[in-house]
Amino acid sequence: MVEPSLVLYGAPYERAMAVLEETLRETGARYALFIDRKGFVLAHKEALWAPKPPPLDSLATLVAGNAAATQALAKLLGEARFQEVVHQGERMGLYVDEAGEHALLVLIFDESAPLGKVKLYGKRAASALAEITEEALANPPKLPLDTEYQEGAKALLDELLGN
Amino acid sequence: MSTINFANREINFKIVYYGPGLSGKTTNLKWIYGKIPEGRKGEMVSLATEDERTLFFDFLPLDLGEVKGFKTRFHLYTVPGQVFYNASRKLILRGVDGIVFVADSAPNRLRANAESMRNMRENLAEYGLKVEDVPVVLQVNKRDLPDALPVEMVRAVVDPEGRFPVFEAVATEGKGVFETLKEVSRLVLARVASGT
Numbered sequence: 001m002v003e004p005s006l007v008l009y010g011a012p013y014e015r016a017m018a019v020l021e022e023t024l025r026e027t028g029a030r031y032a033l034f035i036d037r038k039g040f041v042l043a044h045k046e047a048l049w050a051p052k053p054p055p056l057d058s059l060a061t062l063v064a065g066n067a068a069a070t071q072a073l074a075k076l077l078g079e080a081r082f083q084e085v086v087h088q089g090e091r092m093g094l095y096v097d098e099a100g101e102h103a104l105l106v107l108i109f110d111e112s113a114p115l116g117k118v119k120l121y122g123k124r125a126a127s128a129l130a131e132i133t134e135e136a137l138a139n140p141p142k143l144p145l146d147t148e149y150q151e152g153a154k155a156l157l158d159e160l161l162g163n
Numbered sequence: 164m165s166t167i168n169f170a171n172r173e174i175n176f177k178i179v180y181y182g183p184g185l186s187g188k189t190t191n192l193k194w195i196y197g198k199i200p201e202g203r204k205g206e207m208v209s210l211a212t213e214d215e216r217t218l219f220f221d222f223l224p225l226d227l228g229e230v231k232g233f234k235t236r237f238h239l240y241t242v243p244g245q246v247f248y249n250a251s252r253k254l255i256l257r258g259v260d261g262i263v264f265v266a267d268s269a270p271n272r273l274r275a276n277a278e279s280m281r282n283m284r285e286n287l288a289e290y291g292l293k294v295e296d297v298p299v300v301l302q303v304n305k306r307d308l309p310d311a312l313p314v315e316m317v318r319a320v321v322d323p324e325g326r327f328p329v330f331e332a333v334a335t336e337g338k339g340v341f342e343t344l345k346e347v348s349r350l351v352l353a354r355v356a357s358g359t
Binding site: 037 | 174175177199203205206208210219220222224225227228230231233235238250251254255257258341344345348349352353355356
């Protein structure tokens with residue numbers, strides 16, 4: 001397959017979580033997500049004081065779609081990439097930065113977090129996460145997807161979708 | 164390629180509904196959303212125009228349950244079928260694990276079916292993939308049309324070699340919808356289990 005499977009666990013996962021936690025503290029953002037380019041959540045962290053986040057799957061999917069569209073736009077304009085994307089509403093804002101070729105950092109913040117800080121620390125976090133991603137891709141773990149898994153999943157499919 | 168999150172013990176698969184405009188891709192997802200019980204599905208996201216044509220994609224996460232200690236989830240996407248949205252279609256195919264090709268039974272959509280399949284092959288090629296590399300299920304939809312073409316005629320233009328499993332469907336009534344989803348899911352699981 002062309003698209004490598006990005007799997008985070010063990011030490012790289014713990015380091016990614018530490019980066020997200022530190023970034024939340026430094027920026028004052030509510031939520032930090034580390035997602036792959038396909039729109040799946042690899043790791044996420046919420047500030048202790050933050051209210052319940054919106055559905056993370058939907059969020060990750062939309063951000064990845066948006067990032068893919070932005071990258072396609074950059075190429076149309078002869079740019080290699082537009083590295084960061086910021087959306088700001090009256091109360092909430094969204095910061096997205098590339099964490100290397102295969103993943104994205106997403107920070108969601110409210111009006112109490114200064115945008116300058118979000119961008120500054122966001123960029124630093126994205127670069128740290130890019131390194132972790134490269135490491136994870138270089139050392140893929142053995143996947144538990146054997147025939148036993150397949151049979152178990154098929155039984156659940158029957159249960160959910162009928163025989 | 165599936166995404167595995169060891170920390171949360173999750174395995175995620177991406178299934179894309181492809182096909183010409185108005186063939187019923189979004190209708191498939193809406194039916195599934197309506198029938199899957201709460202707690203086994205996430206929110207459905209639709210990026211559509213005012214007249215309900217898909218602009219970018221529809222998205223529906225399904226929770227299969229836990230297998231060998233891993234939560235298994237299927238993320239279902241549709242692509243916009245209209246010809247001029249190809250840039251968006253290409254983006255959605257990134258990282259795809261399985262494809263449902265929804266073909267239209269109407270006689271005047273026969274050519275659109277063929278063109279959409281050709282377009283899918285071209286877009287997969289952009290990711291270095293051949294159609295043989297990805298599990299594909301063919302759904303021949305709108306079987307309730309009074310002038311619906313024979314299934315074999317539709318199949319002849321999109322899958323002349325008869326490689327893909329075929330399901331007849333009337334997605335507006337849910338006929339064939341779950342059967343199609345189940346088959347593509349099984350093919351995806353079989354493929355990852357075989358390690359290819």
